[in-house]
Amino acid sequence: MANSSEKRPSRGALALLSERTIESLIYVCGFSAIIFVFGIFFFVFKEGAPFLTKLNFTEFFFSKEWIPTSTVQPKYGIGALIVGTVSVTVVAMAIAVPFGLGAAVFVSEFCTGKVKESLKIIIELLAAVPSVVWGFIGLSVMSPVIIAVFHVPVGVNLFNAALLLALMSVPIMVSIGEDALKAVPDSYREAAVALGATRWQMVYRVLIPAARNGLLAAVLLGVGRAIGETMAVLMATGHAVNIPDSLFDPVRTLTATIAAELGETSHGSDHYQVLFLIGVVLFSITFVVNLTADLVVKGIRKG
Amino acid sequence: MFTETPFIRRKRRAERIAQCFFAGMAAAMVIPLFLIIGYIVIKGAPAISWEFLTENPRSGGAKGGIWAAIVGTFYIVFFSLAVSAPIGVLAAVYLSEYARENWFTRMVHLAVVNLAGVPSIVHGLFGVGAFVYFANFNDGKKSIIAAALTLAVMTLPVIITSTKEALAAVPRQFREACWNVGATRWQTIWRIVLPNSISGILTGVILQVSRTAGETAPVMLTGVATYKLLESTGLFLYHPIRDQCMALSMHLYYIATQANNVPAATPYAIATVLVGVVLVVNAAAIVFRIYLRSRKKW
Amino acid sequence: MTKRSTFLPRILPGATAIAAALMVAGCGPSSDSGSTGTGKRTTIANMGSDTMVNLAAAWAEAYAEVDKAVLIEVNGGGSGVGIKGLINGTAELANASRHMEEREKSELKEKRQVEPREYVIGYDALSIFVHKDNPLDEITMEQLGEIYRADGKITKWSDLGVTNIPGAKGDEIIRVSRQNNSGTYEYFKEVVVGDQNEFKLGSLDMNGSKDVVELVGRTPNAIGYSGMGYANESVKTLKVARKAGDPAVAPSIATTHDETYPIARPMYFYTAGEPEPHVKRYIDWVLSPAGQKHVEETGYVPLAGN
Numbered sequence: 031m032a033n034s035s036e037k038r039p040s041r042g043a044l045a046l047l048s049e050r051t052i053e054s055l056i057y058v059c060g061f062s063a064i065i066f067v068f069g070i071f072f073f074v075f076k077e078g079a080p081f082l083t084k085l086n087f088t089e090f091f092f093s094k095e096w097i098p099t100s101t102v103q104p105k106y107g108i109g110a111l112i113v114g115t116v117s118v119t120v121v122a123m124a125i126a127v128p129f130g131l132g133a134a135v136f137v138s139e140f141c142t143g144k145v146k147e148s149l150k151i152i153i154e155l156l157a158a159v160p161s162v163v164w165g166f167i168g169l170s171v172m173s174p175v176i177i178a179v180f181h182v183p184v185g186v187n188l189f190n191a192a193l194l195l196a197l198m199s200v201p202i203m204v205s206i207g208e209d210a211l212k213a214v215p216d217s218y219r220e221a222a223v224a225l226g227a228t229r230w231q232m233v234y235r236v237l238i239p240a241a242r243n244g245l246l247a248a249v250l251l252g253v254g255r256a257i258g259e260t261m262a263v264l265m266a267t268g269h270a271v272n273i274p275d276s277l278f279d280p281v282r283t284l285t286a287t288i289a290a291e292l293g294e295t296s297h298g299s300d301h302y303q304v305l306f307l308i309g310v311v312l313f314s315i316t317f318v319v320n321l322t323a324d325l326v327v328k329g330i331r332k333g
Numbered sequence: 334m335f336t337e338t339p340f341i342r343r344k345r346r347a348e349r350i351a352q353c354f355f356a357g358m359a360a361a362m363v364i365p366l367f368l369i370i371g372y373i374v375i376k377g378a379p380a381i382s383w384e385f386l387t388e389n390p391r392s393g394g395a396k397g398g399i400w401a402a403i404v405g406t407f408y409i410v411f412f413s414l415a416v417s418a419p420i421g422v423l424a425a426v427y428l429s430e431y432a433r434e435n436w437f438t439r440m441v442h443l444a445v446v447n448l449a450g451v452p453s454i455v456h457g458l459f460g461v462g463a464f465v466y467f468a469n470f471n472d473g474k475k476s477i478i479a480a481a482l483t484l485a486v487m488t489l490p491v492i493i494t495s496t497k498e499a500l501a502a503v504p505r506q507f508r509e510a511c512w513n514v515g516a517t518r519w520q521t522i523w524r525i526v527l528p529n530s531i532s533g534i535l536t537g538v539i540l541q542v543s544r545t546a547g548e549t550a551p552v553m554l555t556g557v558a559t560y561k562l563l564e565s566t567g568l569f570l571y572h573p574i575r576d577q578c579m580a581l582s583m584h585l586y587y588i589a590t591q592a593n594n595v596p597a598a599t600p601y602a603i604a605t606v607l608v609g610v611v612l613v614v615n616a617a618a619i620v621f622r623i624y625l626r627s628r629k630k631w
Numbered sequence: 632m633t634k635r636s637t638f639l640p641r642i643l644p645g646a647t648a649i650a651a652a653l654m655v656a657g658c659g660p661s662s663d664s665g666s667t668g669t670g671k672r673t674t675i676a677n678m679g680s681d682t683m684v685n686l687a688a689a690w691a692e693a694y695a696e697v698d699k700a701v702l703i704e705v706n707g708g709g710s711g712v713g714i715k716g717l718i719n720g721t722a723e724l725a726n727a728s729r730h731m732e733e734r735e736k737s738e739l740k741e742k743r744q745v746e747p748r749e750y751v752i753g754y755d756a757l758s759i760f761v762h763k764d765n766p767l768d769e770i771t772m773e774q775l776g777e778i779y780r781a782d783g784k785i786t787k788w789s790d791l792g793v794t795n796i797p798g799a800k801g802d803e804i805i806r807v808s809r810q811n812n813s814g815t816y817e818y819f820k821e822v823v824v825g826d827q828n829e830f831k832l833g834s835l836d837m838n839g840s841k842d843v844v845e846l847v848g849r850t851p852n853a854i855g856y857s858g859m860g861y862a863n864e865s866v867k868t869l870k871v872a873r874k875a876g877d878p879a880v881a882p883s884i885a886t887t888h889d890e891t892y893p894i895a896r897p898m899y900f901y902t903a904g905e906p907e908p909h910v911k912r913y914i915d916w917v918l919s920p921a922g923q924k925h926v927e928e929t930g931y932v933p934l935a936g937n
Contacts, residue, residue, distance in 0.1 A: 049517065049519045049520075052519060053431075053518075053519055055423060056423045056424075056426050056427045056431060057427060057431070059419075059420045059421075059423035059424040059426075059427060060423070060424050060426075060427025060428060060431065060432065060441060061441065062420055062424055062489065063424060063441055063444040063445045063448050063489065063490060063493065064440060064441055064444040066444075066448055066486050066489065067444045067447055067448050067451075069459070069463065069486075070448075070451060070455065070456070070459040070486070073458075073459050073462035073463040073467065074455060074458045074459055074462055076462060077458070077461070077462040077466075094832070095832065096832070097811070097829055097830075097832070098811060098812075099811040099812050099816075099817075100829055101820075101826055101827075102826075102827055102828075102829070110832070128358070129358050129361055129362055130362075132354070132355050132357075132358025132359070133355070133358050133359040133361075133362055135355050135358075136355035136356055136358055136359040137359065139355070140351075140352050140355055140356065149359060149363070151615075151619055152363050152366070153362070153363075154615060154619075155366070155611070155612065155615055156362065156363070156366050158540070158543045158544065158547070158611045158614075158615050159366075159370075159547070159608060159611060160546070160547025160548070160549070160582055160607055160608075160611065161453075161547070161548075161549065161550075162547065162549040162582045162583075162585050162586050162607075163373075163547070163585065163604050163607055163608060165586070166585060166586075166589050166600060166604055167369055167373070167604075169589060169590075169845075170589065170600070170845075171369065171372060171373075173849055174849055177800070177849070177850070181800050182800055183799070183800040183801055183803055183805055183850065183851075183852040183853075184805050184835070184846075184850050184852065184853070185849060185850065186835065186846065197362065197365060197366070200362050204362075226344075228344050228347040228348050228351065229348055229351050229352070230347055230348070230350070230351035230354075233351070233355075251450070254450045255450075257452065258450070258451070258452025258453060258454070258455070259452070259453075260452065260453055260454040260549075260550040261549045261550055261582075261586065264550075264838070265586075265589070265590070268835045269810075269835060269836045269837065269838070270832075270833050270834055270835045270836060271832040271833060271836075272832065272833040280833075280835050282836070285452055285454045285550070288454050288457075288458065289454055289457075289550050289553070289554075290810045290836070290838050291810060291811065291812055292457075292458075292461070292554055293553065293554065293708060293709075293712075294681070294708055294709035294711065294712060294810075294812040294813065295812055296711055296712065296715050297466065297473065297715075301812070305458075306458055306462070309454070309455050309458040312452050312454070312455050313451060313452075313455050316447075316450050316451060316452055316455075317447055317450075317451075319450065320446055320447050320449075320450035321443070321447065323446075323450075324443060324446045324447075391692060392685075392688075392689055392692070392929075393684070393685035393686075393688045393689060393929070472719070472721055473719070473721070474721055558706050558707070559681075559684065559706075559707050560684060560688050560705055560706075560707065561704070561705070561706070577706070587839075589842075590837070590838050590839035590841060590842040590845075591681070591838070591839030591840060591841050591842065592685065592839075592841060593685055593840070593841055593858075593860060593861055593929065593930055594929075594930070595841075
């Protein structure tokens, strides 16, 4: 395309030059996503790297003692924080997966026209509520409700945070899940109906198996969102370094620890560097989750 | 008409049950949203007044309004979108108009997907490392520009994705017709593709306003102060490079967890304002989308 | 088609102009030029302790009326951050709710060849809070230590002889604490837990002084510590005895001044070397009755004689 334009006499050199400039700009911007992904890893790693030489990996990953500001012997064990993140995510998904996928099926298979449009809009809005607002809801609305309903000593806990995360990650699951269901050819539905299947049977026997990969990707993206969520879990988990015994124990997550402690940690201290290493761990976890989701989605396109 | 056999009746009932079941699933998510937002608005709305919106906070946030936070949020949103929108749109133009199907394009796609999945707090750490300390805009202190750039990187993949969808919606024939009359690739993009997809592109960008306005964790590490007094109620009080600013999202966190002697309604009022911003922005985007879709001629 | 194909080129210059105008306005003499009309204001960068941020903000607000030529910029971040700012020269006045450490003093001397100047500007008394329905009225420092220390023995309310807290779920003591790099946490550790000990993990580590009180107010099983000024009607402030048998003392201005209340500490301003005249004038005003009035209003303890 560019070659043919050079032969056109009507265009001035200036126009050509500016076109060249803008096209090179487009190329640079096109690569920007790659640059930023590497940039994020590089800068987060760079700030945390000096501590790697002092880091005891076994203690870091498996010790549940997180005492970074000790005046005697600081301990940097993120075991309990990992357990916190995992447990909140698992419970959140246990709530969100059935509801998210159920809602996706409802939107895609049972709704038409206006209802479908408005439901999708509402779900979009649900996705847009800021996480600090969710956190505030958990802190001041749900916490007393949970104490009263479940007769537990403390209302900011694993369950509270998981419930918020479920509500927060449902929208992404609905929209990706709906896309996956939409991708199932109508001929499948027609065949199922022709065989006399009820819609329930059609969903259960035909659509879910056919859209399996897309739904799995939807779940994985929900997981990614839940792992990375910060403000809501900071405010609603209780923020206690604790291996939970029950659904109603307070816990603490990796993300919340960084948010709570980085602001008051002096630049370059051990504690500061360890918080960045936690960032590297988080980055790696979500990278793997997102990569898997992406591969799974690509799987459906090919298969 | 068929006569209803028991089999058909049973089938009908199963059908209805299935419908109710899935409707229940959807309702279980939508109804809490309404209840919660309703609760917040009911508790917060009485505290919202013109003075609340246009006065600076006083006495550590216990009295006065939230003007400084509104201005700060505006600054952050404006600067971050001013950076991310052009880059994101051009990147999407690259991906949909220039890129060939090869491993490199595949890498870019992967990068976009992964960038979108990076936790916001990690973006915050990146902002601290890259913009606060490395770029060092403000002597190793937080600054508005650092926060805005951090959010720009964060919103970039979403803008790329939404723009790409908008560009893909422009029929290929439009481009071919343009190429056939001898236009260059860029002329085609500038004269045909962008004007025809501008609605979709803008909708995607507008939706990011609400996301950037609500983001807390990354900006609190890179550019937002818990309490930053303003001299007066002017608009241009913050210096984007030298200053930190307040922000609505952070102000809600601060008022809810730290500020003393705050009237009980104040955090609800701030939450209402935040949710209001989100609703207004999203509603605007939706209206915009519907309006422009109605003008579509293909 | 023709009409719309010119849409973008037409709006673009306009949009650019608006953006440019905003940029210029934003980058202009913005933050220094007040609309108060007094010309350029001198700013004092005041940062540090989160405990003191409310107080510092109240002072800054009030001082804006006293001296219109000076603008005080208040930032939190913690005592360490403020002192760090003093060392780097990014702060002219550091708020600290603890003493400056020797290490920090030598760093300041090394970087800026000055000694710090210290001003006690008020006191912060940490109250021990329980839920308002908790029948407990007083507690000893040893008991507090046993509750919060890593090897502490007290984990249940019945260990303290409290058996019937209305609304309580179970007997467990829910420990509410602060995040591990806040000044309040450090101070509580110093006087209650002990420098050579650690906090028992598993406490709910709140990010703000108010958070602690609110959580305790919602949680019948909880105990927590926070600034005296944060008390509200949903919690009860316990009297504290230095050791078993000693009289238990409620936190107040008087008991802080006569040092009978065991968990109170001074709050400081630090400057790098002698303060400049406008900073000195501010400090003098803070120490005057007009400034000290705000100490009590924000829930802290003013200097004796005010």
